[in-house]
Amino acid sequence: MHADARRVSAASLVFIAVAAAVVVLVALLALLLVLDAQRSARAEAEEVTRGVATSIAVAPSVADALGGDDATAVLQPFAEGIMAGAGVDFVTIMTPDGIRVTHRDPAEIGRAYLGTIPSEPVALTEEFAGTLGPSVRTIVPIEAGGGVVGWVSVGRTVGSIASDLLPRLPFVVVIVLAVLVAGLAGALLARRTTRRLAGDLPAGSIRDAVASYESMRTLGEALRAQTHEHGNRMHTAVSLLELGRTREAIEILTETSRQSQALVDQVAARRDGDPTVGALLLGKAAQAREHGVEWSAEIDPAAPRSVLSPVDAVSVVGNLIDNALDAAASGEPPRWVRIAFENAAPGALRIVVADSGSGIPDDLRDRVFEHGFSTKPAGADGRGVGLALVRSIVEDAGGSISIASAPTTFTAVLPARQP
Template identity: 65%
Template sequence: MARGSAGSAASRVFIALLAVGVATALLTAGLLLLEGQRAGRAEAERVTQAVAQTLADSPAVHAALAAGDRAAATAALQPMAEEIMAGARVDFVTIMDADGIRITHRDPAEIGAHYLGTIPATPVPLTEESTGTLGPSLRTIVPVQSAGEVIGWVSVGVTVDTVAAALVPRLLAALGIGAALVAMGILGAILARRATRRVAGDLPAGAIRDTLASAESMRTLGEALRAQTHEHGNRLHTAVALIELGRTAEAVELLSASAQQSQTLVDHVAARTDGDPTVGALLLGKTAQAAERGVELIVDIAPDAPRSLLPPIDQVALVGNLIDNAVDAAAAGSEPRWARLTIAPAGGDVVVEVADSGAGVPDALRRRVFEHGFSTKPAGAEGRGVGLALARAVVEEVGGSLALRDGSPTTFRVVLPTEGS
């Protein structure tokens, strides 16, 4: 029976990729808007600072303010201010005397009134956001100095509404990019769904996982039985040769030892009340497979170890992968080369541990051993980068856990619930 939530794997891939695409589009559009707002404000500040400083350094402004005649100064500077407001993309240019009385203003009726913004206590430029007669604005005020004394001030500003209006093109661009990313995400999700459907049809994700587990189980069981058949074939050939040489007693002893070894392992597995013949066949083959590579496979199964909730096909995938990894590690190490499988009860659960005499897993890689596609083994080998990830998946499906224990020897510990837990 297929496990997993409802819905085909292709649909789940489509939904996941679509969600990622939409999230990416929204995040990108949001970042573009924030950057546009920051850039728009920074540009407004630069413009007001540049225009204000230029006017403060203007000889005409200096001459008009130094004369001390406000009416004459207004007559000379108001046309200049209006021309700058029309051509410099600023909303107001206010020139005032040293006391803050307006000489120029966007609204001529406000000329002669006191400036509403902040006048610095020391003659230094100041950029701020303040509210005046035109509403909230970004403004820069710069002192006009003559012979080291302040003779007036120049304030240039851009209203907040103007800054916001300048964001409209950036907003449209951000929305366009976001829409394009959403469209690309939808297209990618559709293509991925089609590709998944060609491979998996409308099967649920759980059924695909089960298929992978079944294939992995058949692979490891097939390899084990092949090794067992090969070992028995070698022994039979040897026994036939001994008989042909007239050494019948040695032939009988060889065959008896072989039968006794296999029978001991069968009895070990069968001694469990809930012994699984599929796992027993797997262990017979894995023992022969390990022996081919010079590794001793030690099996220790407690007679009272209960049956776990894993179905036989998943038990083969789990135990087979763990033993394969242990034998690989032991075979690459130094003498003595061994791998050990232990199955024992623990409370209401059953614990499966597989240890080996190999060099161990480097600390830097311990967290990655269960990742899909990760392997410390040569690329291209069968099942590489899939076994441990698949083993953990089938274990967690029934509420169990699979972990790599700390310390030496390298030990993978599996805790599986049982019907009584």
């Protein structure tokens, strides 16, 4: 899958990612709109049943009919007319103990009401499965002479409530299609923009290009610092020679040679070292001295070479060191950076970079590797790219990277290159 991702152009991957996100969002939107329509339809059904039931309960003719000799003969036609005109599925008028006086199915008249009859004379709205199936119903007391003379229950079946959704579905479909078209248009625009910037390059090639840029940047900074330091020492030595102070000039040149040679000896002692990384370390040592940061490098002679290419290796090591130098230089004294190359048996290289900086807050630890996130000022070059690129390179190579505190320590473990 990883190989396929490297062959597919970055523009196509952007289109696929954006289009997939749009489809998911549109599906969620459609679901929310349907659920909202269902909620609205049920709320309307509750309001209708409550209003119709209340209107029937307060009608004096209903209470009078319940007190008569043949309530059904009077109230059944009355209930049927309300069912036809009010758009409800049933109107059941009953005695105080729940015996039906009217019903949609005349055969059910005289039988007990199926539903909850409140213990107090109050209105109650509920969903209950009666003779017509599940329905939303409201039961209201019919009062006369200071007491309850009967009850009226008005309801709509769940099926009829669901049928009310059909007129609303075209509106939902129009909204969903509009959002889908707009989202896909945005995906096409994102693909066109990406293609203008990267052509048809695969995503892996773009990452490699970024890694190459980062490698050249960090290596260029290291070499500039080394050249600057060497030039300063040479100018000082020449000035001392012109003043006849030969011994001091020799001491400066000797110290310069000794510091560089110590690191060269460590790098050269590795059985399978990377000369590009070695040159990077020499330059970074000079860069540390330029920032007033104490530099310490421990390189295990048995430490293997990682599977990374020289470009990726320089990008990983250089960015970790740059991050540590920035943190140490902005912190309180003593300021120091320590780097170690260790043999993480079996068959792995461990790179450890620690610094004396103020550390990374616990709530930001999981974000430092996110692309675009940085604790540096907004105007810093390469903001939010370095550590994100480091994690991408390390994980693509089958390795891992972690952060520890007190002191801040980045540890990258990479598979070793096979002989």
